[in-house]
Amino acid sequence: MQMNYDEQLMKIDEAGLMRTLRAVEPQESGSCYFQGQKMLNLASNDYLGLANDKALKQAFIQQFETNEDWCNFGASSSRLLTGNNKLYDEVEQLLCINYKAEAALFFNSGYHANMGILPALTDKGDLIVSDKLCHASIIDGIRLSNAEHVRFRHLDYDQLSSLLEKKRSKYKRVFIVVESVYSMDGDLVDLQKLIDLKEQYDCLLYVDEAHAVGVLGETGLGLCEQENVTEQIDLLIGTLGKAYASVGAFAIMNHTLKKLLVNKARTLIYTTALPPVNMAWTKFILERMPDLKSNRDQLQKLSAYMQTALLSKGYDVHNSHIMPVMTGSNKVAVQLSEHLHKEGFLVFPIRPPTVPVNTARIRLSLTADLQLSDLERLIQFIPDFKI
Numbered sequence: 001m002q003m004n005y006d007e008q009l010m011k012i013d014e015a016g017l018m019r020t021l022r023a024v025e026p027q028e029s030g031s032c033y034f035q036g037q038k039m040l041n042l043a044s045n046d047y048l049g050l051a052n053d054k055a056l057k058q059a060f061i062q063q064f065e066t067n068e069d070w071c072n073f074g075a076s077s078s079r080l081l082t083g084n085n086k087l088y089d090e091v092e093q094l095l096c097i098n099y100k101a102e103a104a105l106f107f108n109s110g111y112h113a114n115m116g117i118l119p120a121l122t123d124k125g126d127l128i129v130s131d132k133l134c135h136a137s138i139i140d141g142i143r144l145s146n147a148e149h150v151r152f153r154h155l156d157y158d159q160l161s162s163l164l165e166k167k168r169s170k171y172k173r174v175f176i177v178v179e180s181v182y183s184m185d186g187d188l189v190d191l192q193k194l195i196d197l198k199e200q201y202d203c204l205l206y207v208d209e210a211h212a213v214g215v216l217g218e219t220g221l222g223l224c225e226q227e228n229v230t231e232q233i234d235l236l237i238g239t240l241g242k243a244y245a246s247v248g249a250f251a252i253m254n255h256t257l258k259k260l261l262v263n264k265a266r267t268l269i270y271t272t273a274l275p276p277v278n279m280a281w282t283k284f285i286l287e288r289m290p291d292l293k294s295n296r297d298q299l300q301k302l303s304a305y306m307q308t309a310l311l312s313k314g315y316d317v318h319n320s321h322i323m324p325v326m327t328g329s330n331k332v333a334v335q336l337s338e339h340l341h342k343e344g345f346l347v348f349p350i351r352p353p354t355v356p357v358n359t360a361r362i363r364l365s366l367t368a369d370l371q372l373s374d375l376e377r378l379i380q381f382i383p384d385f386k387i
C-alpha cells in the first residue's frame, strides 16, 4: 500500500536518514561558519582551495571590469537559441587544446551532462555496462536511455570481462561507464585495464572525471592525463563545480559525437544556458589550471598524511583527497559528525541511498587550503575502526 507523505517522512526519520538544508558560509583558509560556529570545512569539493581565494577573485574582478560582455548575469535562452555567448566557444576551444581533442561540449552541470549524454547516444539494441558505485546522475542518465543496462561489481574487471564475453555479440553498441575517482570512496579506476577491454570487445568508454579534474595529472586534466590515456577515452566528463570552483561541466569527444549531442541531448537543448559572467569565471580558472601545481602538491601532501593516519586506525582508505571514515550504521555516522562539529570540524554523514545500505560513513574531503596541523588535530577525534 502506498504511504502518505507524513508516513514517508516518519520512516526516513526512524531509519536515521533525515536530510535537511542548512546554511554554510565559506571563509578563507579552509574554514566556514556553520550554525554560528567557525569550523574547518572538510565537507566541500573545493579540492584546490580556489573558491575562497581572495587574490584570485580580485584578479578576476579586475579583468571583469575591462570586459563589458562578461558583465551579463543571465543567458536568457538555451544554447541552441540566443544563449550561446561567445565565451562558450572560447571555453570549448581551450578544452580542445588542453585535451588535444577534436571536440568539447559544455553543459550546465555534471548532472545535466550525465543525464543528457547516454540517452542521446544509445538506443534499443545497445547495452550500457556500468560500475555498481556510479554516481546518481549517471544512474539517472542510464534510466532515461532505451538501451539495456547491466552493472558490474565495483572495480571488478574480471566480472566486467566475463559480462562482455557473454553479452557483447548480442548488442550493436556497448558503453562501459565508470568514474575515475569514486566520489564516496576515493578509490581510482584502472583506466588501462578498461581500455584493453574496450578494444578487445569493441566498446565505447565513458569516464566521469568529476572528482579528478583539477586535482590529478601534471596540468590538472585528470586521471587520463596522469595515466597518459586521454586519446583512448571516447567520452570524458569533467565538472566545474568541484576543484574548478565554478559551475558547469564539459564532455570531451570527437566531432561526430558532439554534432549528435547538439541535436539530441535534451539537457543541453531544453535548458537556459549559463550566464556570461559564469562562463567568464570558468574560462579564467581554466586558463590558470596548469599553473596550480603547488595547490595539487599541497593536496597530495595532505592526502598522504591522512591515509597513513587513518590506516593506522584500521580504516581501509586510499591515497586520495576523498577519505571515507566508515561507520556502517547510519546513526553512528550522524553521532560522529555531530561530535566532530563540536570539535570545530564540518563533516557530514553520508548514508543510503547515496551509498549502499550498511556502509554509512563520514566523507572527509581534503582541500589544498587546509594545513597539516589541521589534520593532526582532526585525527585525534576519529575513533578506531570498528564495525
Ligand SMILES: Cc1ncc(COP(=O)(O)O)c(C=O)c1O
Binding pocket: 109, 110, 111, 112, 114, 135, 137, 179, 183, 208, 210, 211, 239, 240, 241, 248, 249
Ligand atoms: C561522479 C559525479 N558526476 C557528476 C556529478 C554532478 O556534477 P555537478 O555537481 O556538476 O552536477 C557529481 C556530483 O557530485 C559526481 O560526484
